[in-house]
Amino acid sequence: xxxxxxxxxxxxxxxxxxxxxxxxxxxxxxxxxxxxxxxxxxxxxxxxxxxxxxxxxxxxxxxxxxxxxxxxxxxxxxxxxxxxxxxxxxxxxxxxxxxxxxxxxxxxxxxxxxxxxxxxxxxxxxxxxxxxxxxxxxxxxxxxxxxxxxxxxxxxxxxxxxxxxxxxxxxxxxxxxxxxxxxxxxxxxxxxxxxxxxxxxxxxxxxxxxxxxxxxxxxxxxxxxxxxxxxxxxxxxxxxxxxxxxxxxxxxxxxxxxxxxxxxxxxxxxxxxxxxxxxxxxxxxxxxxxxxxxxxxxxxxxxxxxxxxxxxxxxxxxxxxxxxxxxxxxxxxxxxxxxxxxx
Amino acid sequence: xxxxxxxxxxxxxxxxxxxxxxxxxxxxxxxxxxxxxxxxxxxxxxxxxxxxxxxxxxxxxxxxxxxxxxxxxxxxxxxxxxxxxxxxxxxxxxxxxxxxxxxxxxxxxxxxxxxxxxxxxxxxxxxxxxxxxxxxxxxxxxxxxxxxxxxxxxxxxxxxxxxxxxxxxxxxxxxxxxxxxxxxxxxxxxxxxxxxxxxxxxxxxxxxxxxxxxxxxxxxxxxxxxxxxxxxxxxxxxxxxxxxxxxxxxxxxxxxxxxxxxxxxxxxxxxxxxxxxxxxxxxxxxxxxxxxxxxxxxxxxxxxxxxxxxxxxxxxxxxxxxxxxxxxxxxxxxxxxxxxxxxxxxxxxxxxxxxxxxxxxxxxxx
Ligand SMILES: [Fe+2]
Ligand SMILES: [Fe+2]
Numbered sequence: 001x002x003x004x005x006x007x008x009x010x011x012x013x014x015x016x017x018x019x020x021x022x023x024x025x026x027x028x029x030x031x032x033x034x035x036x037x038x039x040x041x042x043x044x045x046x047x048x049x050x051x052x053x054x055x056x057x058x059x060x061x062x063x064x065x066x067x068x069x070x071x072x073x074x075x076x077x078x079x080x081x082x083x084x085x086x087x088x089x090x091x092x093x094x095x096x097x098x099x100x101x102x103x104x105x106x107x108x109x110x111x112x113x114x115x116x117x118x119x120x121x122x123x124x125x126x127x128x129x130x131x132x133x134x135x136x137x138x139x140x141x142x143x144x145x146x147x148x149x150x151x152x153x154x155x156x157x158x159x160x161x162x163x164x165x166x167x168x169x170x171x172x173x174x175x176x177x178x179x180x181x182x183x184x185x186x187x188x189x190x191x192x193x194x195x196x197x198x199x200x201x202x203x204x205x206x207x208x209x210x211x212x213x214x215x216x217x218x219x220x221x222x223x224x225x226x227x228x229x230x231x232x233x234x235x236x237x238x239x240x241x242x243x244x245x246x247x248x249x250x251x252x253x254x255x256x257x258x259x260x261x262x263x264x265x266x267x268x269x270x271x272x273x274x275x276x277x278x279x280x281x282x283x284x285x286x287x288x289x290x291x292x293x294x295x296x297x298x299x300x301x302x303x304x305x306x307x308x309x310x311x312x313x314x315x316x317x318x319x320x321x322x323x324x325x326x327x328x329x330x331x332x333x334x335x336x337x338x339x340x341x342x343x
Numbered sequence: 344x345x346x347x348x349x350x351x352x353x354x355x356x357x358x359x360x361x362x363x364x365x366x367x368x369x370x371x372x373x374x375x376x377x378x379x380x381x382x383x384x385x386x387x388x389x390x391x392x393x394x395x396x397x398x399x400x401x402x403x404x405x406x407x408x409x410x411x412x413x414x415x416x417x418x419x420x421x422x423x424x425x426x427x428x429x430x431x432x433x434x435x436x437x438x439x440x441x442x443x444x445x446x447x448x449x450x451x452x453x454x455x456x457x458x459x460x461x462x463x464x465x466x467x468x469x470x471x472x473x474x475x476x477x478x479x480x481x482x483x484x485x486x487x488x489x490x491x492x493x494x495x496x497x498x499x500x501x502x503x504x505x506x507x508x509x510x511x512x513x514x515x516x517x518x519x520x521x522x523x524x525x526x527x528x529x530x531x532x533x534x535x536x537x538x539x540x541x542x543x544x545x546x547x548x549x550x551x552x553x554x555x556x557x558x559x560x561x562x563x564x565x566x567x568x569x570x571x572x573x574x575x576x577x578x579x580x581x582x583x584x585x586x587x588x589x590x591x592x593x594x595x596x597x598x599x600x601x602x603x604x605x606x607x608x609x610x611x612x613x614x615x616x617x618x619x620x621x622x623x624x625x626x627x628x629x630x631x632x633x634x635x636x637x638x639x640x641x642x643x644x645x646x647x648x649x650x651x652x653x654x655x656x657x658x659x660x661x662x663x664x665x666x667x668x669x670x671x672x673x674x675x676x677x678x679x680x681x682x683x684x685x686x687x688x689x690x691x692x693x694x695x696x697x698x699x700x701x702x703x704x705x706x707x708x709x
Contacts, residue, residue: 192630192708195653203572203631206624210565235622259653260597262624265562291557291621 037152038122040086041171042178042320049181049316050084050330051229053279054092054128056304059101059108067303068111071311074301075115077332078313086152087121090279090298091128091186091231095305105136106144113148124153124183127164128231128280129198132188138163153183157208162187165205167212167226170318177224178320180216182209182273184230190257197258198232206266213270223272225323225343227316233278235260237295240288248297248329248337249309251283267293274324274341277314282307285314285329287339294341299329310334391514393482393532395540395682396438400532402543403437403481403692404591404676406444406641406659407488409666411457412468413450418460420665425475427663427673430694432479435677439514440481443641443660444488444548444593446472448667456494465498466506473510484515484545486526488593488642489560492550500525500547515545518574523564524549529574531586534682539582541680544571544590544635546625548642558620560594568628575632585707588635589678594618595640598626599657602650610659610691610699611670613645629655633708637687639676644669647676647691649701656703661691672696 040047052075057068079087089112098108116123125145127138136144142163145151156166162185172178187199216224237254240246267273268291275294282305287296298314300307312331319325324342328335393400405428410421432440447468449457461467476483485507487500494503504525507513518528524547534540549561579585599616602608629635630653637656644667649658661674674693690700 192633195630200627203624203628207569259627259630260622260624261627262565262568262622265621265623266565268557268621269565 036149038120038150039171040122040152040168040181042173042318043085045173045320047086047170047179047318047320048082048084049227049318050078050082050087051090051277051298051314051316052078052087052301053090053231053298053313054282054300054305054307055089055112055302056092056095056130057108057111057302058095058097058304060097060099062100064304065100071302071304072111072115074303074311074332075112076119078301078330079115079119079121081332082313082315082330083119084121084315086181087116087123088181088183088229088277089123089125089301090229090277091126092130092279092302093125093128094134095130096133105134105141109141109144110147113145113151116150117148120150122150122152123148124151124166124168124181124229125164126183126230127162127185127187129186129188132162138185156212157204160205160208161185161191161202165208167209169216169224172320177216177220179318180213180224180226180272182226182228184209184228184263186230186232195259198255200257200259200261201230201234201263202261206261206263209263210266210270213272217270217272223270225274226272227325228267228273228276230276230278232256232280233295233297234264234276236264236290237278240286240290240295241284243288245290246286246288247339248286249284250286251309252281254284255281264293274343275316275327277316283309285309285337287327287337287341289341292343294325296327299331390516391482391530393439393514393530393543395532395534395680398535398682400439400541400680400682401435401437402439402441402589402678402680403431403435404639404660404678405431405440405442405663406593406675407644407662407667407669408442408446408472408664409448409490410446410468410472410664411448411450411666412460413457415460417450417457417666421471424664424666424673425471427665427694429475429478431663431675431692432475432481434694435675435692437481437677439543440476440483441543441545441591441639442483442485442663443591443639444486445490445641445664445667446485446488448490449493456497465494465503469503469506470509473507473513476512477510480512482512482514483510484513484526484528484530484543484591486515486545486592487524487547489548489550492524495550519570522567522570523547524567527567527570529578529588532680539578539586540682542575542578542586542588542634544588546571546590546592548592548594548640552619560617560619562619562621562623563592563596563625565623568623568625571625572628572632575634579634585632585634585709587705587707589637589639590629590635591639593640594642595657595659596626596638597622598652599640599650599659601652602646602648602657608648608650609701610648611646612648614643616646617643626655636705636707637678637689639678647699649689649699651703654705656687656689656705658689661693
């Protein structure tokens with residue numbers, strides 16, 4: 001994290017850009033519209049997610065350009081190794097400028113999405129604080145991402161702050177809804193002056209989650225087990241940080257917002273979320289169980305910015321008909337930090 | 344407190360001695376607190392409202408009375424507590440008294456209702472409690488504490504609220520019957536021009552969660568937070584501006600633990616805030632709405648401290664009751680508002696004394 005180095009944000013307006021573009025309707029909470037879009041479905045009883053995070057690609061100088069190329073190469077290696085059913089990139093994908101890149105910001109997003117399209121891997125992104133640090137609105141950036149044919153990211157409600165807060169079902173082999181994946185834009189600096197630290201997942205996003213979660217439960221007749229992905233860890237990570245409960249590196253205090261907007265408590269109350277997967281803190285990659293919900297960091301994937309952990313990703317393996325998951329950190333030549341949570 | 348065990352802080356007690364002390368009068372007393380009927384009109388929908396009294400409005404917060412009538416010893420303590428309330432009402436002559444919970448307790452969990460020695464049972468317990476306010480003609484609002492919920496099996500919170508509402512001086516009501524607990528409501532203080540000048544908010548902070556393994560204390564429910572947000576937005580629409588608010592409830596929200604940093608904490612912080620372990624986001628909603636300027640709680644008897652955090656003043660009352668653990672000098676917290684002013688005064692009052700006077704300026708976010 002390290003907040004001070006990242007305060008490029010020119011104004012609150014950036015975070016509030018109406019997400020009119022790149023939004024796909026999801027009237028019944030089913031998979032985003034578009035017949036050509038891939039459907040997420042259990043195959044042979046398994047579903048495999050590869051989380052990558054904090055790519056930190058930048059194009060201001062030749063050094064950054066080289067690092068961005070290494071990062072994209074690492075993404076390809078990870079996709080080739082893990083062949084996931086879905087890839088999730090939890091933010092800080094492009095940091096600061098794109099001066100040296102022909103095609104500018106659009107080309108920078110294309111660099112990130114191309115590996116997914118080339119390997120036919122469906123993917124979702126959640127924006128990180130750095131992704132908010134430029135003049136383009138979040139809706140405009142999501143529209144650039146949405147040009148990729150394998151993209152599944154959309155804004156469920158264009159009035160939400162930021163963009164890309166959405167959910168997707170994973171279908172059972174019989175076609176019913178087996179699980180649900182939730183994605184949140186965790187924003188950047190607080191819109192409200194004088195608050196310090198980072199913005200929080202906002203009341204309207206939490207209200208949306210509660211409503212969609214209740215609808216999914218109604219359709220299924222029971223709470224639908226889910227996983228949540230976003231960039232900035234919520235303050236509950238402070239409780240498990242460096243505790244015995246945590247498996248993996250805990251190299252820095254979670255760069256959470258100073259205020260707690262209650263997302264975790266809402267998830268407890270709804271009773272459907274099994275795990276929360278975040279990025280943001282590059283030298284943390286632990287998993288810990290807290291009050292029945294797994295709090296999990298991804299492994300940093302990008303070569304830009306700080307952090308000495310070997311670049312890679314996190315694999316999350318789901319089993320049809322079971323509420324829980326197996327997970328581990330994966331790098332091109334190694335697997336480590338095996339951890340499971342089964343309810 | 345005691346949702347769980349008492350967790351005392353190491354260096355707590357010494358802070359009390361070091362604080363400056365002034366005689367009663369550091370907070371100017373309002374002229375004539377005798378409340379005539381016209382000062383307490385009834386709102387169109389039967390909702391109460393208050394009015395500034397010669398440009399001032401003085402609130403006296405009592406908390407954690409811990410009245411119990413299961414043994415003769417407890418009975419005597421409860422009488423002492425009610426006498427302390429009488430004395431402080433006479434001394435301060437407030438325009439409103441707010442009692443932030445743990446009013447009737449059930450004798451350390453050993454008895455079901457805590458009113459065994461009273462012929463009229465729980466109803467009589469509440470009637471005894473409301474008596475001093477009737478004698479002094481001071482309107483009052485209660486918020487329930489965890490112990491007030493302890494007799495839920497024999498009498499519900501909503502039934503207890505009706506017992507309280509029998510008192511002619513009671514102003515508490517249920518704004519929305521679907522909300523958990525009882526007495527979730529908001530009451531305006533009207534300015535001399537008749538507009539909503541200040542909003543008082545009262546929340547039932549409930550008692551224990553259904554799943555006790557999650558937290559020893561319950562958290563303020565999502566539906567209560569959404570109710571506050573809706574009401575706050577409606578009030579803003581009607582008034583054409585955000586109306587400054589003060590909020591009262593029993594169990595401190597997790598943000599009160601910021602008081603551990605003693606450098607900014609004023610008053611006596613003698614134990615960790617026994618909040619819910621889960622944060623349901625009320626404080627952040629207050630920040631997002633931008634109108635509430637102060638939160639006043641009880642529950643942790645060893646604390647009467649105050650901290651301004653992210654612009655909002657979080658304050659404990661002074662424990663008023665003789666039952667249960669806690670301070671030797673039972674008292675209250677006075678909050679004084681001046682019409683048209685952004686300045687707020689508060690202090691701890693005990694018989695013949697005023698402690699910890701604090702002044703802060705704040706206004707709702709534009
Ligand atoms: Fe970040
Ligand atoms: Fe209490």
